[in-house]
Amino acid sequence: YMINPDMDLDNIVIKKPGNYNFDIIYSGYVAPNPAELLMNGHFDDVIEYGRRNYDYVLVDTAPVSLVTDTVLIAHNADLTIYVSRANYLDKRLLQVPKELYQQSKLKNMAFVINDVDFARGYGYGYGYGYGYGERDDKSSRRFDFLRNLFKSAKR
Numbered sequence: 001y002m003i004n005p006d007m008d009l010d011n012i013v014i015k016k017p018g019n020y021n022f023d024i025i026y027s028g029y030v031a032p033n034p035a036e037l038l039m040n041g042h043f044d045d046v047i048e049y050g051r052r053n054y055d056y057v058l059v060d061t062a063p064v065s066l067v068t069d070t071v072l073i074a075h076n077a078d079l080t081i082y083v084s085r086a087n088y089l090d091k092r093l094l095q096v097p098k099e100l101y102q103q104s105k106l107k108n109m110a111f112v113i114n115d116v117d118f119a120r121g122y123g124y125g126y127g128y129g130y131g132y133g134e135r136d137d138k139s140s141r142r143f144d145f146l147r148n149l150f151k152s153a154k155r
Contacts, residue, residue, distance in 0.1 A: 001046060002037045009049045023054070038072045047076045065096040071105055080106040086116045
C-alpha cells in the first residue's frame with residue numbers, strides 16, 4: 001500500500017482466525033527508501049483506516065537510535081512506549097530517547113524495562129502492615145483490554 005495506494009486497505013489486513021482479538025498488517029519487504037515512503041502520506045492513511053475500524057492501533061517500529069522512521073511517524077501516535085531490556089542495552093543509548101523527550105518529538109513517552117532479574121541485587125528493608133476491607137478493582141480495569149488481548153493469543 002505504501003508504494004501502491006490504489007490497493008484496498010481491507011485486502012492487506014490479515015484477520016486471525018479463531019479467538020484472536022486483533023488483526024495485523026505486515027510491513028512487507030524492506031524498501032530502499034523507507035523515509036520517503038513514510039513521508040508520502042500513505043502511512044497516515046493506514047493509521048486513519050486503523051482509527052476508523054479498531055479500538056486500538058499498535059505500531060511496532062525500529063529503535064529510534066538506529067533509524068529515523070519512528071520520529072517520522074511519531075505525529076500519528078497518542079502514546080509512545082520505549083521498550084528496553086535490562087542489563088542488555090548500553091545505558092549511554094538512553095540519551096537518544098531522553099533527548100527526544102526533552103524536544104517533545106515523541107508524545108506521551110513511557111518506558112518499559114523487560115527481562116528484569118528481581119533475584120539479583122541487595123538491600124535491607126523492614127515493614128509491617130495490617131488491613132481489612134474489600135478490594136476495589138476499578139483501577140485494575142484500566143488495562144483490561146491488553147490483558148484480554150494477550151489471553152486470547154494464548155488459546
